Amino acid sequence: MFLALRELRFARGRFTLMGGVIALIAVLMVMLSGLSSGLVNDGVSGLKSMPATAFAFDEGTKTDNAFSRSVIDDQQLAEWRTIDGVAAAEKMGVSMANTTAEDGTQLDVTLFGVEPGTFLDPAISSGAGLGAIDGIVVSPTMKAEGVELGTVVTLDRIDTKLTVIGFTENQATFGHVDVAYLPLHTWQLIASGQALPGAPTEAQLSALDFSTASVVAVQANDGVKLDLAAADAIAGTSSQLLKAAFNASPGYEAETMTLSMIQMFLYAICALVVGAFFTVWTIQRKHEIAVLRAMGASAGYLLRDGLAQAAIVLIGFTAVGLAAGLGLGAIMPDAMPFALEAAPIATATALTIILGLMGAAIAVIRISKIDPLNALGGQR
Amino acid sequence: MTLQTPAPTALSIRNAMLEMGDGDSKVIALDNVNLEVAAGEFLAIVGPSGSGKSSLLAVAGALSAPDSGSVSVNGQELAGLSQGKLAAFRLANIGFVFQSGNLIPALSAADQLRLVNKLSGGPRSFDPLPLLESVGMAHRASNRPGQLSGGERQRVGIARALVSGAKLLLVDEPTASLDRARSHEVVELLARESREHGVATIMVTHDHEVLGACDRVLEMVDGKLSAPVSVA
Ligand SMILES: Nc1ncnc2c1ncn2[C@@H]1O[C@H](COP(=O)(O)OP(=O)(O)O)[C@@H](O)[C@H]1O
Numbered sequence: 001m002f003l004a005l006r007e008l009r010f011a012r013g014r015f016t017l018m019g020g021v022i023a024l025i026a027v028l029m030v031m032l033s034g035l036s037s038g039l040v041n042d043g044v045s046g047l048k049s050m051p052a053t054a055f056a057f058d059e060g061t062k063t064d065n066a067f068s069r070s071v072i073d074d075q076q077l078a079e080w081r082t083i084d085g086v087a088a089a090e091k092m093g094v095s096m097a098n099t100t101a102e103d104g105t106q107l108d109v110t111l112f113g114v115e116p117g118t119f120l121d122p123a124i125s126s127g128a129g130l131g132a133i134d135g136i137v138v139s140p141t142m143k144a145e146g147v148e149l150g151t152v153v154t155l156d157r158i159d160t161k162l163t164v165i166g167f168t169e170n171q172a173t174f175g176h177v178d179v180a181y182l183p184l185h186t187w188q189l190i191a192s193g194q195a196l197p198g199a200p201t202e203a204q205l206s207a208l209d210f211s212t213a214s215v216v217a218v219q220a221n222d223g224v225k226l227d228l229a230a231a232d233a234i235a236g237t238s239s240q241l242l243k244a245a246f247n248a249s250p251g252y253e254a255e256t257m258t259l260s261m262i263q264m265f266l267y268a269i270c271a272l273v274v275g276a277f278f279t280v281w282t283i284q285r286k287h288e289i290a291v292l293r294a295m296g297a298s299a300g301y302l303l304r305d306g307l308a309q310a311a312i313v314l315i316g317f318t319a320v321g322l323a324a325g326l327g328l329g330a331i332m333p334d335a336m337p338f339a340l341e342a343a344p345i346a347t348a349t350a351l352t353i354i355l356g357l358m359g360a361a362i363a364v365i366r367i368s369k370i371d372p373l374n375a376l377g378g379q380r
Numbered sequence: 381m382t383l384q385t386p387a388p389t390a391l392s393i394r395n396a397m398l399e400m401g402d403g404d405s406k407v408i409a410l411d412n413v414n415l416e417v418a419a420g421e422f423l424a425i426v427g428p429s430g431s432g433k434s435s436l437l438a439v440a441g442a443l444s445a446p447d448s449g450s451v452s453v454n455g456q457e458l459a460g461l462s463q464g465k466l467a468a469f470r471l472a473n474i475g476f477v478f479q480s481g482n483l484i485p486a487l488s489a490a491d492q493l494r495l496v497n498k499l500s501g502g503p504r505s506f507d508p509l510p511l512l513e514s515v516g517m518a519h520r521a522s523n524r525p526g527q528l529s530g531g532e533r534q535r536v537g538i539a540r541a542l543v544s545g546a547k548l549l550l551v552d553e554p555t556a557s558l559d560r561a562r563s564h565e566v567v568e569l570l571a572r573e574s575r576e577h578g579v580a581t582i583m584v585t586h587d588h589e590v591l592g593a594c595d596r597v598l599e600m601v602d603g604k605l606s607a608p609v610s611v612a
């Protein structure tokens with residue numbers, strides 16, 4: 001690296017220019033990665049935090065928006081409870097609602113109707129757990145909108161009133177709106193269209209003849225791999241593991257695919273920029289490389305030197321970009337779905353460096369094709 | 381110059397033929413060339429442009445192999461050596477001084493020498509200053525080629541060619557871009573270095589002014605090497 005380091009110092013202007021591009025790419029990578037994680041959280045954190053193994057939708061439900069579209073009945077639930085390896089299976093109701101707080105704030109929520117006391121009942125960070133028929137447990141992210149314990153929200157159009165009695169432990173959002181958990185019975189009352197203005201009452205619930213919900217949430221015994229296809233055939237459902245079910249949340253697939261495509265393009269741009277720079281750089285050094293080879297420097301030495309140089313530049317400037325990206329990420333506005341997570345950022349950084357190195361390698365390899373004879377006889 | 385005991389042969393070329401180009405544009409660059417150069421001898425080769433002088437240096441310097449004939453340097457026959465072996469051989473046995481400015485732009489004068497020492501696996505304790513001193517460049521040790529004049533660059537180039545203790549020095553048009561005074565200095569330096577270090581030096585030149593410093597002069601015409609008709 002004797003030569004590599006001295007050349008970096010000698011041509012620092014040129015290397016800094018290219019390094020600046022690499023650093024900017026790294027900043028963008030961090031931003032995109034943060035945005036990806038943020039959108040995923042915003043889209044499906046309500047599902048992610050659930051201790052469920054799989055969700056069973058009614059057979060033939062279209063995958064996008066399947067959670068709010070699917071309808072399952074007690075028969076399907078009962079079948080699932082008989083499947084080998086299933087520890088628990090519960091009905092769950094999912095629907096979107098527009099609500100208004102007493103002070104007129106409009107709040108959009110996803111209603112998750114779950115049976116209190118089952119594995120779906122969320123852990124709480126403050127207030128009380130599910131139980132009261134008009135009580136909802138909401139995501140702590142709603143605090144930013146002025147929601148506190150005791151806030152009463154009114155469902156638009158039907159004027160049913162629900163009261164916030166607790167906050168969940170983790171962020172719980174679904175389809176980019178906050179989740180409000182409520183007892184399954186209350187959810188069914190609302191879903192049936194028979195809810196009346198004011199808080200739901202016991203009398204209304206007992207009069208209700210409505211037993212369907214949206215999906216069956218399934219929890220497998222520890223270490224058991226469920227045979228979903230076989231279970232679906234028996235229960236007349238189509239089920240998906242928790243992660244796969246993310247795609248059934250509104251917009252999830254479209255968002256993540258768009259972002260990963262932009263990332264792919266950035267990797268390609270990085271490889272091309274670095275490759276183009278080192279191609280020009282190697283051509284500029286053609287004569288001096290011919291001189292070195294004529295003197296007896298081996299092609300291997302010169303190749304290693306060139307690659308080490310590329311690695312130093314890539315690692316150095318990617319680190320600069322990473323630091324800048326993390327700094328920027330820390331001051332992102334709250335309204336922007338943005339979450340810095342170590343694993344995706346590490347992957348993105350590694351890929352930036354590896355693809356850059358591949359670009360450089362393709363350029364630097366031409367060192368071995370330079371004929372030492374070019375050193376003789378001047379400019380021929 | 382009188383030789384009491386015959387000096388060992390540094391370079392021996394026998395019946396070398398070399399064709400350049402291909403098809404219709406084929407030219408005979410070396411036409412049955414025979415050449416012996418003794419250690420410590422300073423040989424000049426003159427001749428018109430395109431007569432094959434650079435080709436002769438390439439063959440003598442293990443950069444290209446003749447189509448037929450044989451080349452040996454310091455007693456080592458070059459035919460049959462692999463590219464890698466040839467490179468290692470050049471590093472240890474042959475010094476090149478190219479036309480002006482063939483120093484590495486990123487390296488200071490001292491680092492030019494250090495690089496060659498590193499490449500040839502020389503001692504870690506290598507000190508470039510004595511060699512730079514002997515070419516009168518110690519005071520410019522930390523300057524890069526861009527900060528040196530043409531003559532100064534050639535001096536550094538000569539010092540660089542001597543780092544690994546090579547016994548054969550091949551010099552291609554060293555005075556091409558120098559004024560007369562500088563040219564004389566550089567050639568005198570080459571003559572002195574080859575005498576002091578027992579290095580056989582072959583210098584290709586257009587410049588008849590500087591031939592006085594050489595032990596022997598040969599002329600190249602159309603690929604044929606012969607004693608010149610007249611020496612200035
Ligand atoms: N790479 C090459 N391809 C084709 N012809 C070449 C090449 N290099 C040299 N020649 C030809 O070989 C002959 C000898 O060239 P060279 O040894 O460079 O002469 P000199 O150094 O005396 O000017 C010239 O006619 C030149 O045109």
Ligand SMILES: [Mg+2]
Nearest residue numbers: 377430433434
């Ligand atoms: Mg020439």
